[in-house]
Amino acid sequence: MRALIINCTLKPTPQDSNTHALASVVADALRERGVEVDDVRAVDLDIKPGVESHMGPGDAWPEVREKVLASRILVIASPTWLGRPSSVAQRVLERLDAMIAETDDDGVPLAYNRVGGVVVTGNEDGAHHVVSEITGALGDIGYTVPGQAWTYWHLGPGPGPDYLEERRGHDWSHKTGRAMAANLVGVARALEATPLGAPPE
Template sequence: MVEQLRKDGVDVDVLRAVDLDIAPGGTSEPVDDGDAWPGVHARLLESQILVIASPTWLGGPSSVAQRVLERVDAMLSETDEEGRPGAYNRVAGVVVTGNEDGAHHVIDEITRGLEDIGCTIPGQAWTYWNQGPGPGPSFLDAERGHDWSRSTGRAMSANMLGVARALAARPRGPPPP
């Protein structure tokens, strides 16, 4: 997916939330010293496309993905100069990996959260790789399912980019009062 977006001329910035100190909370302001969220928030405001990636943990999104959604939720109460919530005119998608069933559930959970805060989710704006129930190899250690995951990732990229371009040409206005 990242490779396809770059091929299509999109500047892609990858952040690994698991490597950052993102404090819990529902604000874009720092929650404590060392909270990395304000920097992530600034980068989100500069972006047109947001992709949240998560493993499947116990059939649901990871706690790190959930924490990112909680912090992104603060953008609902932030508005731009035209009165649009902070996530408006941003396109979002989901990437899921895991060694258990539940990828579609994780996609549903994350996209529902992103839609709730105003992101636009194009059709088929997701891809996943799932080894199936029980322990098993990771994506990088296995060969099974890579072609399908990469193909859906390319479709995901095309769908997100098409909608992002449409929104850039004709942005959504603020919600009615």
């Protein structure tokens, strides 16, 4: 089984990413369950705006899409900015939107029988709102979102230190991340054994 983590930080490589650091906890927990994990830092790529699978010359989304389709588990990792998901996360979700209308040869939507989860970091409040926006979008696209398929870290309202600078709250975020990984794998295996079919006419 494969998983893909799309890191939607605003920080390009090689800058340190708080979001990557917490997502790595989930990645390690997935690997402990025999899952192969790949990750993409979306801000490093020229992902064109749009809601189609291919948006013309120079668009980097098709290579990301191949990784999405090769994975049973998709994790969207985003910082909280102004109480919302990052602009990069929004663009990724808009590009994933094309999967709503795409089906396999049996008429099953491409996102069916795949599971999705969310990782959020930020030194301001709003993590639950970010989780809700991203999980809602993944559900619309066709992903199954298990119960407690998320983890986050923040220190409450207002500015403050980042995840990489502050140890407070890490134990809870890491424990929740390991539970998230277990739930994602459990539901992915259940869907693999008993897959959803094409929607009724």
